[in-house]
Amino acid sequence: MKKIFLALFFIVVLQITLxxxxxxxxxxxxxxxxxxxxxxxxxxxxxxxKPLFLNLWATWCVPCREEFPAINKLAEEYKDVEFIxxxxxxxEEVESKIIPFLKSQKAKFISYVNGFEGDEELINTLxxxxxxxxxxxxxxxxxxxxxxxxxxKKSYDEFKKEIEKAKKK
Amino acid sequence: xxxxxxxxxxxxxxxxxxLYAGDVTKVENFKLKDYNGKEHQLSDFKDSKAxxxxxxxxxxxxxxxxxxxxxxxxxxxxxxxxAFVGINSNKQESVEEIKQHAKDNNLQFPILxxxxxxxxxxxxxxxxxxVYVLNSNFEVLYHGRIDDSRKQSDVKTKDLRTALDxxxxxxxxxxxxxxxxxxxxxxxS
Numbered sequence: 077m078k079k080i081f082l083a084l085f086f087i088v089v090l091q092i093t094l095x096x097x098x099x100x101x102x103x104x105x106x107x108x109x110x111x112x113x114x115x116x117x118x119x120x121x122x123x124x125x126k127p128l129f130l131n132l133w134a135t136w137c138v139p140c141r142e143e144f145p146a147i148n149k150l151a152e153e154y155k156d157v158e159f160i161x162x163x164x165x166x167x168e169e170v171e172s173k174i175i176p177f178l179k180s181q182k183a184k185f186i187s188y189v190n191g192f193e194g195d196e197e198l199i200n201t202l203x204x205x206x207x208x209x210x211x212x213x214x215x216x217x218x219x220x221x222x223x224x225x226x227x228x229k230k231s232y233d234e235f236k237k238e239i240e241k242a243k244k245k
Numbered sequence: 246x247x248x249x250x251x252x253x254x255x256x257x258x259x260x261x262x263x264l265y266a267g268d269v270t271k272v273e274n275f276k277l278k279d280y281n282g283k284e285h286q287l288s289d290f291k292d293s294k295a296x297x298x299x300x301x302x303x304x305x306x307x308x309x310x311x312x313x314x315x316x317x318x319x320x321x322x323x324x325x326x327x328a329f330v331g332i333n334s335n336k337q338e339s340v341e342e343i344k345q346h347a348k349d350n351n352l353q354f355p356i357l358x359x360x361x362x363x364x365x366x367x368x369x370x371x372x373x374x375x376v377y378v379l380n381s382n383f384e385v386l387y388h389g390r391i392d393d394s395r396k397q398s399d400v401k402t403k404d405l406r407t408a409l410d411x412x413x414x415x416x417x418x419x420x421x422x423x424x425x426x427x428x429x430x431x432x433x434s
Contacts, residue, residue, distance in 0.1 A: 100392065136306040137428060143288055164426050166396065196424045209429040216431035228429040 090134045106178050110191030111162055113201060119160065121220050124243030127242040128201045128216040129235075132202070133187075135173040136165070139229035140211040144233035145180050150239065151184040157239055164195065164210065213238075217245035254373035267370050270378075270424070271384045277332070277357035277364060278345035285355055290328035291381050295412045297322075297405070299391075300365060301331045301356065302373040303338045303346040305383035305428035310395045311374050312350040319354050319393070322409055328353035335373070335431045347361045378408055378418070386412060389423030 102128040111119075120128060131147055133140035151159040158176040163174050167189050178187060199208045203225050206212060215224040215238050223245055268426035276286040290296045299315065302308040319329050323407055333343050340358050347356050359365055368377055380385035392400045408418045 136424070138304075139429065195426050196393075199424045199426070206424075207371045207375065207427040208424045210426055211429070 111188035124159045130214045132212045134164045137210045143229045157186035163191045215242045279355045293328035294326035296328045296379040298377040300370045305373045307374040307427045331356035334362040384431040390425035392433040
């Protein structure tokens, strides 16, 4: 009898643990930190052998939203490449716009929000020839050297080609 | 040796052309029709103290954030000898849509339809809104944003107004190039 009780007790405990785990997964908080010049420089520099795929987007940018699923798919496929997004929505829009969008997309990579001094500082840090048209994607090789600058909406295949190029460097 | 020299010069020229590809310093006269079918050309505005060319959109939220500011700037400067021309180069935005959008947003300056983005290519314009201020020789005096924040309450520098005030004051423009985030001009492929 005692053994049965013990077994039942363990089953109940196990179920509670599993349930709690599942619940925590559902509640998993998407965190969107602010990125500044120093943090971006550090991310680009500290590659740890992985190329970097950096996508600049905004919730107000329709082509950015359209290309997001392709990037999400690639982020799942290329575990040997680091994928990072930077949203140029306002930092006060993290809860109201950025996180709901990332949740709706089931985002597979992290995104930061633009915390640079001004838009121009972020634009010029990434590429002096860039006028700030969105979306824009920058791909760096494993040494942190910029290999591709893609302006405007790109397809899964176009991104894939550039990622492969960065991996070969 | 002569061949080598020629190659060197060609390489130099090619590199120089690449270096200057990003910034257009002068544009040529062009003709485009507005949303009523009336033809305009840049040389129509040759007697102005400056010509403000703004690449605009009907669907871009950032360009739309600036509608009232564009209307205000036009009203404040139109009688001071500054000409304004809007250009819509977005392939998916029709003439009818542009006409309705201009009416709804009280944009009273001519807005020209740049079919096949030929003029956007000549200016190397890539984003909306994007401004070029030209003198009567069509040299670019200012290129960039209207101001430094799409949120009007956060604006710190009114770059276009500053450039226009400097031109009207007979000074040279102090900040000739600025940047801001905007929507990509949707070009024909």
